[in-house]
Amino acid sequence: MTKFMKKYAQFMTGRYGVDDLFYFLMALVLITGLFPAFILKNGLSLVRWIIFAFGLFRYFSKNIQARQKENMWFMKWFRPIKKELKFRFTRIRYIKTYRYRRCPHCHQQLRLPINKGKHTVVCPSCNKEFNVNILF
Numbered sequence: 001m002t003k004f005m006k007k008y009a010q011f012m013t014g015r016y017g018v019d020d021l022f023y024f025l026m027a028l029v030l031i032t033g034l035f036p037a038f039i040l041k042n043g044l045s046l047v048r049w050i051i052f053a054f055g056l057f058r059y060f061s062k063n064i065q066a067r068q069k070e071n072m073w074f075m076k077w078f079r080p081i082k083k084e085l086k087f088r089f090t091r092i093r094y095i096k097t098y099r100y101r102r103c104p105h106c107h108q109q110l111r112l113p114i115n116k117g118k119h120t121v122v123c124p125s126c127n128k129e130f131n132v133n134i135l136f
């Protein structure tokens with residue numbers, strides 16, 4: 001460990017660090033930074049700085065309980081969005097090998113091998129049968 005890393009580790013002891021809210025705030029700052037300057041007028045640029053400063057404040061904060069509370073509040077509404085995004089990326093990732101269908105009875109997502117045509121599928125979650133049509 002270099003001298004700098006030791007100093008940094010010492011400095012960060014007892015501080016909050018990163019969590020999902022931190023990543024979200026920093027992503028927000030970076031993504032809004034991609035917008036051309038004429039869309040982001042001075043007001044929005046200031047908002048970006050405030051978001052960035054809040055992210056850093058949380059990162060270096062020693063009030064861990066309060067930061068965890070903030071993150072829990074954030075995750076309450078962000079978790080379903082994160083889950084859906086993750087599922088959509090998985091769907092695209094395995095587009096060559098699987099098709100995804102939702103069970104009409106229990107709404108469970110099912111991953112099916114690509115067997116073109118009409119099939120009867122038994123849902124492993126509720127054990128009910130339903131028909132699927134895989135076109136391609």
Ligand SMILES: [Zn+2]
Pocket residue numbers: 103104105106107108123124125126127128
């Ligand atoms: Zn089902």
